[in-house]
Amino acid sequence: MAAETDAPFVVEALSIVKRFGGATALAGVDFRVRRGEIHALLGQNGAGKSTLVKILNGVHRAGSFEGRILLDGRPVSFGSTAQARLGGVGYVPQEIEVLEQLSVAENVFAGQTGLGGRLVRQRVLERQASVLFRELGLDIAPSTLVAALTPAQRHIVMIARALAAKPAVLMLDEPTASLSGAEVDRLFILLRRLKAQGTTMIFITHRLPEVMALCDRATVLRDGRVAAELKRGEFDAGTVIAAMSGQRLSRLYPAHTPPAQSPVLLEIDGLSVAGRGHEQRALEGIDLTLRAGEILGIAGLLGSGRSELLGAIYGSVPYSGRIRVEGRAVTIRRPKDARDAAIALLTEDRKRSGLLFNLPVAKNITIGNLMLFSSGGVLNPGAERAAALRTMRDLRVKAPSPNAAVAHLSGGNQQKLLLGRVLMRQPKILLLDEPTKGVDVGTRSEIYRLIVDLAETGVGLIVVSSELEEVIGLADRCLVMADGRFVDAFERGAGSEERVLRSIAAAQAERAA
Amino acid sequence: MGTLEASGRIGAPPVSARDRLIRLFAVGEVGVIGALVVVVLFFYALEPAFLSERNIRAILTVVSFVGIIAIGQTILLVNGEFDLSVGSVAGLCAVSSAKLMTVFALPVPVAVLGGVLIGAGIGLMNGLVVVRLKIPAFIQTLGMLFIGQGLIQVVTNGYPVYPLPPSVSAVGFARPIFGLGWSFVFFIVAAIAADLMLRRTVLGRNMYATGGNPEVAKLVGIDTDRYKIGAFMLIGALAATAGMFVMADLSSGTTSIGSGWELAVIAGVVVGGVSLFGGAGTMAGGLVGILLLQVVQSGLVVIGVNANWQQIAVGIIMVLAVGLDILRRRFFIAGGAREDAAPADPSPLRSE
Amino acid sequence: MGTLEASGRIGAPPVSARDRLIRLFAVGEVGVIGALVVVVLFFYALEPAFLSERNIRAILTVVSFVGIIAIGQTILLVNGEFDLSVGSVAGLCAVSSAKLMTVFALPVPVAVLGGVLIGAGIGLMNGLVVVRLKIPAFIQTLGMLFIGQGLIQVVTNGYPVYPLPPSVSAVGFARPIFGLGWSFVFFIVAAIAADLMLRRTVLGRNMYATGGNPEVAKLVGIDTDRYKIGAFMLIGALAATAGMFVMADLSSGTTSIGSGWELAVIAGVVVGGVSLFGGAGTMAGGLVGILLLQVVQSGLVVIGVNANWQQIAVGIIMVLAVGLDILRRRFFIAGGAREDAAPADPSPLRSE
Amino acid sequence: SAAEKSLLWVQPMRDHPVHRLMQAGFLKKCEALGYKCEVVGNASATNYDVAASIPLAEAALARTQFGAVAVYGPGPELYPYIGKLGSEGIPIVTWHVLPKEGTVAGLKAATGEDIPDAGRNAAIAMGDKLGGKGVVALTQGSYNDTENVMADSFRATMKEKYPGITVLDTQLEGFEPSAAEAKAVGILQGNADIVGAFSTTGNGIQTWSGAARKADRTVAIIGMDYIRQNLDIIKSGGAYGLVAQPLYEEGAKTAELAAALAEGKEVPYLNPLPAKVITAADLDPYYAILDSAGQ
């Protein structure tokens, strides 16, 4: 039930211009949201989506940009996020930002002075938190410490945090980027209910189906300008992508057939990983083989153990079991061992375990690959810079310059940067954990192309993604993981999202029994 | 349905039980209390006089001085900052109020108030510079340490301010409870108040957020700047109070009051499990840490350890206490909560 | 097509021109060098004798002592750790080698080697405890500070080791270049080597990664533990060297060598733009910072500022220098390169 | 010329209370003699940092040509510097210790109490007070030549003159008063039979009298330095006596010697000053000195 199209505007951002040093992130954007609608904000990586919502949330404080902002027709100027919050604006940032040292409940209600007067009532807090989580379909004990959660779980905590403040306008910056189908469904149910209760929402995503499913109107940004404003029914993939990039949509998943009987690159049997604290086992007796030129997909639900598996193979998570690379038995204790065995990993949490915020873009790309531009341990700056630039061009990393701070790249561009780092050493085995997290549709197909090309050149890839559709579309062979075990496997074309979900449900049913 | 159970592992009863365990052992004090008990018993075994009423009194008296500052330091650390200037602020405020009550012949209460205000004022300055100008607390407060030392010389010209009005010594000599002085009374009251504040009030909760991750704290609408500045002012005022209690105890405004406290106080509370990087630690922990260090120092004297070896022992025990604490965490809090507790966690980027 | 143009900006002249500016002003030292120049000119204007050969020599000599340690401290800070024990390690190694060459009558070179080894050994211990047991560097090195002070007393019993073999004083008195001693020669050579190491070698780059975010560094295959332990050993050895140079200069193994250096050294390099939180800062910056602080202290004497006010001035100028530097960043480096230059970056989660 | 009419005083740990007292004597006398005088040294009340003090002296010397320089010489660490200045033809005086003639190159004169003698006097006063028996605690502020020598001679004298008295191992008070007091209490608790305490540092009397009060024990306390509070404590019976280290006089004497040398006059090499042990009976003259010094 779309909000009636003549509903008054709640949020109006008029002729917004935002510059960062030399770079212009927003070049005169007019952005209007009607009361009670869910408004999609679309655009390529670096188009300016996050910047726009940051401006609406006082993250970029009034004065640091040009233009006017109206809430309910009244002009506002937020000097801080605190003011925005008081102004009834809720915000779920794109990057994971939680208080690791506090419990989940404390995180959800952080900064809310309302509760139980000035005294904190732990019980009340925790009860209310668990209610929220049940709605979000995440049954975390409210007293769990956030430090113990997976990135995806942390993201849900952030969403709960925003909801707990009961905002009139809720802005979600790629809330689904690290969620898998089931969680997304739940989130949508919740958002629809909020909408029914009159909450207005701005929803940023790179997943077009979500837009179709959820949103009433959409604004498409392109290089800091509004490229299109679309109404429900007007948006189909073609139009949107055209508006976003001026390109036409290339086939999303390029065709790929693995070479028959190519040599086995990676062979794992009986791999187990001790659980974190309470988990008796995070991974249990994993067997797996990866052939040269093969794309192996791993599907699974949030917290099912996919990242742990990749981590174990890469040596960042202690494991038991046997790993053979190209037939040779290898013991991988540290990432270094893995790298020496030509294994590379793209991690799922850029901020925590991907980027070096103290180094500029170029050096972030080359770190760990320095042996390529050094002789006798002495660096060759020219060669290094050249290689970095090449990577930036190849992967279209949009950055003001190679010396800009990575912190100032847009989410998707950070992702591409990390991909570039991983590829620089031309690994034989490539482990990709959420490779397209926060990457726009255009670039997405580029990355898919890249993955397939790598496979063509004989690289073996394992792809973990929370988007079932992506795993199924990409993988020559798809393994389904639940509770740290493989519960199903199928070749390209033989599987479907339903099959995955069914086998997972089945596995859990039998485990419960 | 499906996912509910899928993630259900995380929510199952045993888990939240475990969590409670975690939270119990995650609170910094358990380890250091253990260390304290061990140390006390050790000294007592070697020299029963160690637990003589008098020695205990003497220890508690000194602890009350440093402890008053430790209260402020703990709160400040929870807010993600720290203050190296406490020692010289204590000294400066002591001699200043001494001058006020002698040279300027102000009534003692007024002079004392003056001292406290100076302390709070310095704290305010530290806070403003750190928060607004984004100068690292290390530099600002170290600079203030020097400035304070200099001002002590300027105010006193190097001579102790002496004699002081009799009422001052009277306060210093008074023994309101169990033969312990007013400094101790003040210390206990302040400590309890501070503990409740940190654990039970929204204020305290927001402080942990502020120190834990300022970005997030701001995001959820906490005015981190105000909190930090407030904490700086508080520790300034507390340092002043401690300094003046020492002055009363010596019934003289000695220029060396507070010298060397800057590191001692931080060391104590960190030994007590308060994180140098903000957002973690408890009042109880911090204060037990201070107590532990003091107990060790006077214990070594009581059992008559050779002077040369005393300092060595202090250094070793200090490290051991923290080590013990970290092992405890490793042991009781596997993987998950590891980050949360360990002050060892090198999660600095907490500079301003 | 869209994206290409977009990324096309990379090469575009105006940008890269601005970049060079950013690069120039982003490097930590510019600000502090500016401050240094200002201060020097100021003192010179008031009292030309400030730039007299004699004064310059005196300044450079003492800077060479502290500076040798500052080299190690800068490297250690880049690796994300710091060392408070340098002062007492310097003193301990000095008196130890003095004992070796007197009481044990070892040949001077052997005794010196012994001193260096003790320093490196202590560094190794600091490194192992911090890295393996995950005890915060603050506690471990503060503990080591105490232990070192204690050991100095144990070794010397409080008496300076004196007289020393003539060859030692000979080294102390020698003036190989521009009337500057061997300590200065060593300092310069070491500084240049260290600077090249940090800026131009894989080793150096990996150190920045290690200090920037250990978790990421590990994931890209850097053995962060080895780097940190190595840095601790290096600073230990350098502290020992500095201590023995002082000893030669005073031609006696005094127990007070290095007392109070712990904060001075860190203050200096931080003033020079080296981040307390790891991964940011340059050798040049750190050393200029040290120089600045010494220049200020001597300058205040030269222009005849009242003794009591000197330390106050030092404190203020220290803070101002850093403030200037931060303003510079704000001003020249708008959004752009801030994080990559500024230690003050509240963003990434650094825990593991 | 004006240049010759100025004197320099070099003393590490410039801000230590006791050092400040010496400086006061020096500066006051300087004025009286019509000299322009200056004090340099690392600004600290706790760190005796020679390496940091020398450049400050150099800075002053770079600016002004001093007629003579007084260099604090309790230990050998400043001897090389004395030698250096001496070789530049600057007359050098030291104080607080009396090094044998010829042992320190470049040194023209020295003044100060005879430290071993002071320690001996203290031991005798204590020994008599205690009637030759009992246990005596011994504390130093820190390890430095002056305190070491005094403590040693105290110990030695006790040993030979009062075999009935046992002197405990030396303990360090440190500089921070409250901590020092706690330590003293610890010593008292550790040794139930302590009847006397000798401290070689200026804070000692406050430290020990405070400790005795807290531990309420009666202890015969002898400490250093006739600052007003110490005199009052003795007067009120809180302590037995103190070694009247001629700190202020040392400073003054140093100024005299330096001035004389600056004017090319001959001065005796060693200029010892008396360091009596004073008790409640003989306080008045010292109050007088303090009054005259405006303290």
Ligand SMILES: Nc1ncnc2c1ncn2[C@@H]1O[C@H](COP(=O)(O)OP(=O)(O)OP(=O)(O)O)[C@@H](O)[C@H]1O
């Ligand atoms: N703090 C900053 N400093 C400098 N440049 C910045 C900063 N923040 C964003 N930018 C630049 O502004 C542009 C828009 O960034 P923004 O994060 O809004 O993109 P986005 O639409 O959110 O992209 P994505 O979908 O990848 O998140 C990018 O080119 C980015 O490099």
Ligand SMILES: Nc1ncnc2c1ncn2[C@@H]1O[C@H](COP(=O)(O)OP(=O)(O)OP(=O)(O)O)[C@@H](O)[C@H]1O
């Ligand atoms: N850092 C961590 N601390 C504690 N437990 C963890 C951590 N990382 C993973 N786990 C646990 O291990 C299990 C597997 O987590 P993992 O991240 O591998 O799941 P995933 O399939 O990648 O899901 P996600 O989409 O959340 O990444 C989860 O149940 C989680 O509770």
Ligand SMILES: [Mg+2]
């Ligand atoms: Mg974004």
Ligand SMILES: [Mg+2]
């Ligand atoms: Mg994952």
